[in-house]
Amino acid sequence: MADLGLEINANYLAVRGVDLAERVLIDRRIGFDSVQAGASRAVGELTRLAGEAITELERAGTRLAGIGVAVPGIVDVPSGTVRYAPNLLWQDVPIAEGRLLRGSDGFSGEIGHIxxxxxxxxxxxxxxxxxxxKIGLATAVRAAAPDMAGTSRDPEEQARVLLQRVEAGHPQALAGLDEIGRWLGIGISIAVNMLNPGTTVLGGYFATVAPYVVPTAMRELRSRAIAGEAAICPITASAFGFTADLLEAAAQRSTHYEHLDQLALEHLLGI
Ligand SMILES: [Zn+2]
Known part of the structure; x- marks a missing residue:
């Protein structure tokens, strides 16, 4: 179990995950001009960081206990609204109105098994x-690098080989990942039509090969989003990627990841 602390400041955003023994599992801070960006974009960016952190915690087998948000200003706690944050020039921002969608029995989110x-x-x-x-790592390897299929290589190494081959312009690798990107876009379009997320964050091997699957996925998403351009959300690669240091302790577990639960719909706050 871990708590996630989020912080919005005038010139940075931060996320910190701490387990019940107070060990720091995630500690990340990015420079961000929250004044210039305004409340909506700042909360959106913080949401993206939080979504990535939650994904990484879950991949490491750590359940999320709670989320706290620190804002430099006057907060109406019951409603979760920032009434006035002078350094940010924010007024009446409903920062905690979003919620994690777990489903009535906590079984939601199995998009990989749609x-x-x-x-x-x-x-x-x-x-x-x-x-x-259609899009698991094993499928990607069969389509893009069949000589590697069936080998017991580490998934991270398989992702690296895929990347090397597409970067080298290997036709089969390019065609294989293009097909993966197409199905990825189909999957994301289902989620977008149902949930209208603000961002889709890709982890696992997708983060490694993102430049070669995201453009196709975005094209597919554009053609399938019912609400059109207004509902299109960016598809981004997790900054934690495949090799986050915090996952070292969970390496054994992460080597078995081929699942689409590496795809985190960012429905924490901004849905
Ligand atoms: Zn299944």
Whole structure:
């Protein structure tokens, strides 16, 4: 279990994850002009950082206990509204109105097991044609670097090889990742049409190969978003990527990740 502390300041945003033994699991700060950006963009950026941090905590097997937000100003705690923050020039910003969508029994978020091809391959979950069968790392390797398929290489190394091959212009690797990007966009469009997230953050191997899958995914998303351009959210690679230091202790666990739960819909605050 870990608590997440978020901080908005005039010239930076910060996120810190601390477990119950007060060990710091995540400590990240980025320069950000919250005055110039305004409340909406600053909260959006903080939401992105928080979403990435939550994803990494969950990947490391750490459950989120709670989230606190520190703002330099006068806060109406019951409503979660910043009444006045003079250094930020903010007034009446409802910063805590968002909430994590867990579902009535806490089982929401299994986007990787949305059936996108009912007659497709059997998924690891035993069902057929889950999104994960279209875009999981094993599928990407089969499509883009089949000579690596079936080997027991570390997923991070597999992602690195994929990246090396697309960077070198290997036609099969480019075509394979383009197809992955297409299905990724289809999956994200389902989530966007249902949840209208502010941002989609990619972790795991997607973060490594993002430049080669995101453009295609964005094209697919644009063609499938019911609400059109207004609902299109950016698809970004997690700043934590595949190699976050905090995951060292969880390396054994993370080596088994091929799942789409590496894709975190950022529905923490800004949905
Ligand atoms: Zn499945």
């Amino acid at each position: 059936p996108v091809d009912p007659y497709g391959q059997t998924c690891g979950c035993g069902r057929s044609g889950c999104l994960e069968t």
